Amino acid sequence: MTVLDPHLIQLAILSPVIAIALLFIVRRFGREVTSCVAFLGFAVPAGIAVYLAILFPSAEKLDGYAYLSDYATGLEHLGISLKLGLNGISVGLFLLAGIVGLAAGIYALQADADKRESYWMLLLVMQAGLMGTFASVDIFFFYFFHELALIPTFIMIGVWGGAGRRSAAMEMTIYLTLGAMLSLLGIIALYMQSDLASFSMIELRGYLASKPLSIIAQNNIFGLLLFGFGILVSLFPFHTWAPRVYAAAPTSAAMLHAGVLKKFGLYGLIQLGAPLLPAGAVAWSSWVVWLALGNIVIIGFVAIAQRDLKQMIGYSSVMHMGYCFLGIVCFSMIGVGGAVLLMIAHGLSVALLFLLATCVYKRTGTYDMFEMGGLCKKAPVLAAFFIAATMANIGLPGFANFWGELSVFVALWEYEPWVLFPAALGVVISAIYGLRAVARIFFAQPTEALGASFESGSVTDLSWPERLPCIVLIAALLLAGLFPSLLSDSIEEGIESAHYTLSHQELSTAQVALSQPDSL
């Protein structure tokens, strides 16, 4: 099978596209056929992702990348070609994209939106883009696939979104295009400065490890990448688009966007920013620490203040990105590895939360938590899932998030102990808003209107089409939580092969810089 494995990656990217083409043809054949085709479009990439992730530790690797393939598309004179492959860092995110895509897809299949097929098609475009983003070894295509996944959300939010969709869709697109353009500029700058005339991550890493760029160039390029990617990841204070968009987006789009697409920026910093521009990363690290603490503490408090359930989850997802940033700037195996693990775990848990929030909405008719209550009696399974997802989000042992946060904390202790205190405060904050939401929604006294609708028996527990995606996500969270080595071994291998600079010399420079933020 080893000969076929590279083609499996292509199939994972192509199968949603093929499903779209088939949907055009079979759209008149009734719902069973179309849902079946769309389901395959989501399931095949997920299956391939699982298969490749299982085989990954034993696969044959070149510079840490397995399943490599290379296709010329006509821009070879610039060093661009469609190079696909997975390394230890990307294999986990590839898996995440597959699993969350499957869950979002299953949920979308039972949605009763008008023009269902168009919705599925856009979601499939997004899925293809996501699979491609994390499988790209070529930086051009890495960016290309990300944008491919990003743009369908504009139409999905605008057409199928909730309140405020018109302006939210526009705001998101402009804001994220700004971020994407800055990072594109950074990528072009990296390409130009390296003199290598290649967009391949493997070649750039090898080349820049032996011939690092000048300090000034590294600082400037890392700055571009940091703020470009930072906007895409909702780094404080560029986070304002995120909660609004997630509140307005249709469920499956929000799951894929918050769960997977947003990780693109962090992934870019981990795969490109930190290993290729170590001096730049060190110089900017004190900025990152302060901004990430802004994410954790300030946005944490903002999340506590939310009444709207979806807004709260949106802010919570912004908040947890802070830990990932902190993990990256620790410049240690455990810190970066923890950040990757947390990205995967958070992707699963936030997708689950958005899904469950919609389920809650369907039963209560509102997102305002102060008007909910007593849902536990009527929908115990929903309550169980929601509590589990909240626990995962807080970072309770047993879920994957725990290992991610723990590793980041350990790395912080080695890096700069004082940062640990505000960072650990974040756990308390997320416990406050998470548990309060659970208490409000499920155990509080229901309002009169809600009580009446409960009485009438119209409120039911989760249906199977709703349970299925939840089970997929919870299972993945628990599996990674109970056996973190499944992921962490390959992540460790990936970081080692990515030419990370983890020396203490640079670390001490970073500490000097951190103690004198004014000198920057």
Next chain:
Amino acid sequence: MTLEAYKNLADSNNWLLLWPEIALGITALLLLAVEWVLPRERCKQVVPAIALAAQGLLLAFVAFSLFCSDFTHLGVSFAGLIKQTQLTNLMRCFFLLSSFFVTYLALIYFKREKDTPQTEFYHLLLVVTASMMLFVQSNQFVLFFVALELVTVGFYVLVSYSRNHVSSLEAGLKYLILGALSSPMLLFGIVLVYGIAGNPNLIGHASDPLNFQQIEHFLLADPTGNPYMLLAVVLIFCGIAFKIGAVPFQIWIPDVYQGAATPVTAFLAVASKAAGFMVLINLLRGPFAPLSETLLPFISAIAAVTILFGNITALTQRNTKRLMGLSGIAHAGYLLLGVAASIKVEWAVGAVVFYLFSYLLGSFAVFGVMSLLGSEEGDAWQTLDDYENLRTTHPFLATVLTLGLGSLAGIPPLVGFVGKFLLFVAAFQAKLYGLLAVAIIGVVISIYYYFGWIRSAYFRSWDLTSEEGGSIAKQKLASIHCFVLGLVALAVIVFGVYQASLSNYLF
């Protein structure tokens, strides 16, 4: 000159090299002859068919001869009047392709405007296309000016062609006056060049001071530079800036684009602009190459202002044709960025041409949808509000429109993104960092109006009930339109992912 010399010059006349232009000219005359012979009703069917078939065949042949390079002879001919390169041959394909699309748009247009005579329109279209093809191949200022004037005069008529519409006449008048302003500027520049380069008192003066190579030699011989020469170059640049719609010669664009019939608008937007850019590159890399470093700040400044002007004025625009015009100014700015980069970076020329192709595909997708949605009272007053609910009335057109606008905005995986990406890489390599920053800001601004248009077409507005649509009635599209627009949309995607068929000829 002796008879012998004339004979030598005449020997370099290889008429076969200009067969596409000659064929276009003959077809144009044939159309007029057909109108004499055939009755009026019959004429309305035959003339467009001939025009379409001739352009299609020519396009196929020129493209074929380009791919099999045995048939093409590259180099200077006609005693230095014509210079053919790989790039000019590609541009000939470009003009044929765009006139082909314009003919298609005209078919849609004349279906609605039954009273307007048709033959002259196609005749002019073919003549203008042929002269654009000559224009980009010209290697001497006399031919250059004659070809340019042929294009411009043709457009004077085409812009005011819909004489039943006041807006078209107004547009024609505006175009005429401003065009008449720009031509003398260009001519004055040419005369200055002639006078200086031909001055026997100056070192290295030329025997034929209008020939591009000789001007280049003259300029190389006198590296200190002549201030009048610089003035001449700037004047010539201004004349071309009018064609491409660069600030401060962009002021005619919104009115003329709005008033002209949609096929003419598309022709102006795509082909006329492309001709201007190609010639600009020819000049900057040919005769004025020794001065190009001096001109770089000048071009950069114009590019920056053009990008900002186009994008900012387009922000609040609701009229679709004016919006296309104003955003076209922004595109001219990006292209100027590429031209500025091409002064230092060799392959930036390819990037500019690639961008022109991407602009052609994106624009024609949008103009095609615009034409098909046009109403009886003319397209001049079509606004974004008319697109409300297009998704439910014409899902196919909405998709094509989205792809076209997305490509113009530069969104992967569409061809416009690759075009912008190549320009940006070239600009970075040329170290035009400030200009690049302006371009990036421009792209971000442009998202607002391009996606605003998509938003109009897709998102149901709050004041529409679910049943009530915009002003567009639901109607069945003819399958030919689905086919043509589907092909354009497909090309927008395919060239966005796989560029080899174009890039092999550009880089």
